[in-house]
Amino acid sequence: MRTLPLSINNFYACTVPLEGKAHKPQTSAVVERVWGRLSLALRD
Amino acid sequence: MKRVKPVFGVLETTLACNLRCRHCGSSAGAPAQGELSDAEVEGVLCQFADLGTVLMAFTGGEPLLRRNVLGLARTVRDLGMELSFLTNGVAVNERIAREIARLEPAAVSVSIDGIGATHDAFRGVDGSFGRAVNALKLLDAAGAPHCMITTVVKSNIGELERIKELALELDVWTWQIQAGIPIGRLGADEVLAPRQVLEVLDFIRSSRAECRGRVEVVPADCMGYYCEPPERDVAWKGCNAGLCLMSVTSTGNVKGCLSMPDSCVEGNVRERTLREIWEDENAFAYNRSFDANAMKGACRDCEHLGNCRGGCKSAMFALTGGANENPLCQRSVIKNLCTQ
Helix, strand or coil, X not given: CCCCCCCCCCCCCCCCCCCCCCCCXXXXXXXXXXXXXXXXXXXX | CCCCCCCEEEEECCCECCCCCCCCCCCCECCCCCCCCHHHHHHHHHHHHHCCCCEEEEECCCHHHCCCHHHHHHHHHHCCCEEEEEECXXXXXXXXXXXXXXXXXXXXXXXXXXXXXHHHHHHCCCCHHHHHHHHHHHHHHHCCCEEEEEEECCCCHHHHHHHHHHHHHHCXXXXXXXXXXXXXXXXXXXXXXXXXXHHHHHHHHHHHHHHCCCCEEEECCCCXXXXXXXXXXXXXXXXXXXXXXXXXXXXXXXXXXXXCCHHHCCEECCCCCHHHHHHCCCCCHHHHCCCHXXXXXHHHCCCCHHHHCCCCHHHHHHHHCCCCXXXXXXXXXXXXXXXX
16 A cells, blocks of 8 residues: 555645556556655655 | 645635535635735745645635636646645536646545435535536546545434445545534534544544555544554654645635634735745744643543644644644544543
8 A cells, every 4th residue: 555654634635646546547647646746745 | 843844735716615515614605805816826826836835735615616716727737736626516517627637636526425415415505416426427537536525424424335335436536534523614513423433433444445446545634543443554643734734715814724713824925925924933833833731631641642743733623622632533532431
């Protein structure tokens, strides 16, 4: 199960998906990009 | 607590809303007097980007009722930030779903608070359930990460199982389950009773296991925390407000989290820049100057207090009038039930 370094503890952002869906590769690419950026920012 | 940067930004685009939800935390309906102009919003967005914000959430009211909201959303993306929407779905049609998907949002979350008549009664408008479900289908077809949010109170707790079936049927990406807290229009009589809090947390745990790989079931930040077994994959590390989250209301007031009371307004973007507010040493004191000794109730002696800081501050303010204890914490609920 994929996670972020810090849980997204706010009502307004915690629906952001962290996992891709194999049958939706295009949207999964967006999910991957967002996870990568948040992961990096929250590790700082 | 260490102030990082506002990785998360939230913009209340307007207070206008086409529904009259019983549990609306903003008491939305008509636009607020003196809402920010497009030029002002663009300025605010530039300031968020300059502060290092990664994800900007558009909420309301109903964000899609703001004229040019998709233009403003494009500005978010052009500034290099990720974008999410929280919407009731009523205004979503095929064209809007396509335009939203073109923005490559991180998430588009539609509220579903029950099945059929239950949702409509909650939302105050007949037909709103059908519109919300249709919105989720259109967003999915257009290629946007379509997500669901359910606010649980006494009158819809019995529908969680059916809502889960809907989430699976619609193949949503995430389903956030949150306890209703008595802000805005939600009365205290609708808030979950302590045993119901435990019931919902049990439901979240079992649904997470059952739906894994298909739908991410996400507990909202207003409940749970250090449950055994855990209700989330990453241990709760305390409310983000003022630490890596900053929010702006439709009239430019700045809070850590939009759900906090007006006593937590730190300034207004018409008077000070976001950077001045963020870097103000006295701002967001409830988190930045957290005082464990001020905690009460079950929180006071809890072994997790250093990390947890009492959970969601908005829930604390709403349920207790202060930021000193949290009735939606599982450990607190159990401790209180055991001592009764």
